[in-house]
Amino acid sequence: MIKLYDYELSGNCYKLRLLMNMLGVDYEAVPVDFYPGREHKSDWFLKINPLGQLPVLVDDGVVLRDAQAILVYLAAKYDPSGNWYPVDDPAKLGDISQWLAFADGITSTASAARLHEGLFYDFDIDACRAGAHRLFRILDEHLWFAEKQDRDWICPGAHPTIADIACFPYVILSEEGGISRQDYPAIRRWCDRVKRIQGFIVMSGVFPAGPAGGRLNALSAA
Amino acid sequence: MTGCTDPTILNLWFAIGAEQETTPCIVSDTVLLEEDLSFTLDRVGQPLVWRRDARWPAGSVIDTSDVSVTLPVKQAYGYIWTCLGQPSADIFPIEEYDEPDRRNLNAASIGVNVSGPRAIENFLDMGHFPYVHTDILGVQPHTEVKEYDVEISESRDEIVATRCRFFQPMASTASTGGADVEYVYRVPHPYCSVLYKSSGQNPQRMDVIALFLQPVNQERVRAHMLLSMLDEANDERVMRRFQQTIFGQDKPILENQYPKKLPLDPRAETPIRADKSAVAYRRWLSSKGVTYGVIPAAN
Ligand SMILES: [Fe+2]
Numbered sequence: 001m002i003k004l005y006d007y008e009l010s011g012n013c014y015k016l017r018l019l020m021n022m023l024g025v026d027y028e029a030v031p032v033d034f035y036p037g038r039e040h041k042s043d044w045f046l047k048i049n050p051l052g053q054l055p056v057l058v059d060d061g062v063v064l065r066d067a068q069a070i071l072v073y074l075a076a077k078y079d080p081s082g083n084w085y086p087v088d089d090p091a092k093l094g095d096i097s098q099w100l101a102f103a104d105g106i107t108s109t110a111s112a113a114r115l116h117e118g119l120f121y122d123f124d125i126d127a128c129r130a131g132a133h134r135l136f137r138i139l140d141e142h143l144w145f146a147e148k149q150d151r152d153w154i155c156p157g158a159h160p161t162i163a164d165i166a167c168f169p170y171v172i173l174s175e176e177g178g179i180s181r182q183d184y185p186a187i188r189r190w191c192d193r194v195k196r197i198q199g200f201i202v203m204s205g206v207f208p209a210g211p212a213g214g215r216l217n218a219l220s221a222a
Numbered sequence: 223m224t225g226c227t228d229p230t231i232l233n234l235w236f237a238i239g240a241e242q243e244t245t246p247c248i249v250s251d252t253v254l255l256e257e258d259l260s261f262t263l264d265r266v267g268q269p270l271v272w273r274r275d276a277r278w279p280a281g282s283v284i285d286t287s288d289v290s291v292t293l294p295v296k297q298a299y300g301y302i303w304t305c306l307g308q309p310s311a312d313i314f315p316i317e318e319y320d321e322p323d324r325r326n327l328n329a330a331s332i333g334v335n336v337s338g339p340r341a342i343e344n345f346l347d348m349g350h351f352p353y354v355h356t357d358i359l360g361v362q363p364h365t366e367v368k369e370y371d372v373e374i375s376e377s378r379d380e381i382v383a384t385r386c387r388f389f390q391p392m393a394s395t396a397s398t399g400g401a402d403v404e405y406v407y408r409v410p411h412p413y414c415s416v417l418y419k420s421s422g423q424n425p426q427r428m429d430v431i432a433l434f435l436q437p438v439n440q441e442r443v444r445a446h447m448l449l450s451m452l453d454e455a456n457d458e459r460v461m462r463r464f465q466q467t468i469f470g471q472d473k474p475i476l477e478n479q480y481p482k483k484l485p486l487d488p489r490a491e492t493p494i495r496a497d498k499s500a501v502a503y504r505r506w507l508s509s510k511g512v513t514y515g516v517i518p519a520a521n
Binding site: 039119 | 240242243280328330331332333334335444458460462463466467468469470471473474477
């Protein structure tokens with residue numbers, strides 16, 4: 001069975017749990033004590049990933065690091081419909097890849113801000129937030145124009161792709177880094193659409209769409 | 223913002239870091255009540271805390287005998303505690319911590335942008351379990367908070383809530399299924415709470431989860447979590463993951479509280495939020511004259 005070296009509060013690990021759940025793929029999560037144990041820097045883990053980063057996925061003798069690379073692998077291998085990552089459509093693969101790189105940019109800004117606030121990482125918080133807002137502005141505009149063409153997702157087509165999964169976690173967790181999404185209405189609507197994809201699951205800090213979300217808003221407003 | 227001038231709060235002990243996360247003779251920085259502090263452990267594991275000094279920046283190696291002016295310090299429950307004022311008597315007791323078959327561990331120290339009293343109030347509130355900790359600490363339609371008792375302990379100056387019961391699908395890592403779980407809550411310190419819940423492994427005894435809040439300022443805390451569990455089956459990373467999952471679910475709820483300070487005026491918020499233990503906690507803070515992290519009631 002697929003093994004995912006996993007940390008619950010990591011948005012990059014969540015990307016993979018999310019896609020595997022949407023694809024109906026079974027896996028075994030191996031919990032890694034990222035914090036406070038710093039197990040991702042331990043000798044045994046560095047043998048699996050010398051970069052000392054989560055997540056890592058092991059499947060059939062294939063050992064992969066990097067959340068975006070693993071999304072590519074999972075979709076190419078386990079999605080027979082080819083919707084999530086259409087391997088025979090070069091233009092679309094190029095488009096998806098450019099948004100996978102964009103997702104890395106979200107990690108180094110919005111996720112870094114969240115680590116600063118929650119786990120006291122020594123980052124320049126103002127630079128992290130400014131960088132995240134710059135990317136969110138670009139994404140919001142992109143999604144706004146997409147909506148004008150009746151498109152729901154980051155890349156053209158009726159079905160979401162791994163580009164949506166790659167970008168979603170650290171966008172939806174941004175407020176933990178003090179980055180409000182108030183000024184990004186198209187991003188907010190897109191987040192709601194992602195939450196309605198069949199097989200969507202939450203992680204700590206992410207709430208489901210629909211009645212439960214509404215109820216929570218009522219609670220925190222009270 | 224000016225520093226803390228609340229004498230009740232200044233004279234309290236606060237946890238500022240886990241011993242296990244502190245490397246001996248390496249300087250760690252933190253902030254308590256808006257004061258910049260540094261701390262470490264010496265070669266034999268004794269903690270020391272001092273007001274930050276440019277000679278010893280964070281991460282540097284230090285000869286602890288060089289630090290001549292230090293703050294009061296204690297070790298308790300796996301954490302380093304200090305006090306900026308005149309420290310009161312001992313830190314409140316958690317007797318279970320010393321029971322030989324307990325697994326004691328520092329689950330996490332996590333930064334949360336909310337006042338300490340708001341975080342304590344959320345910790346005491348069972349009503350949010352089915353909505354925020356869905357399928358773990360609660361599940362719909364089991365949403366009712368049953369009648370329970372709250373009192374100020376006669377032997378100690380602390381709030382105690384007893385006879386709390388809640389249906390939980392997966393109360394802890396040692397649970398095998400849903401069960402009606404009994405809770406006891408203590409608030410022995412304005413910024414700390416200790417919760418006892420029937421153990422999944424041995425229903426006659428209770429697991430202990432304690433929350434020690436370190437106020438960075440009036441609207442930000444470091445939340446230190448201690449687990450003292452009866453769980454022979456699971457290793458530490460599994461117990462930590464469980465607790466961090468729960469706390470990660472609370473975090474956005476806490477950070478969306480408005481205002482971030484806890485209003486002590488009984489009329490300030492709707493009665494839904496102010497259930498029995500929350501009312502007792504607010505009154506207790508008022509009676510102590512606490513002003514830090516709260517909006518005091520108008521006289
Ligand atoms: Fe909670």
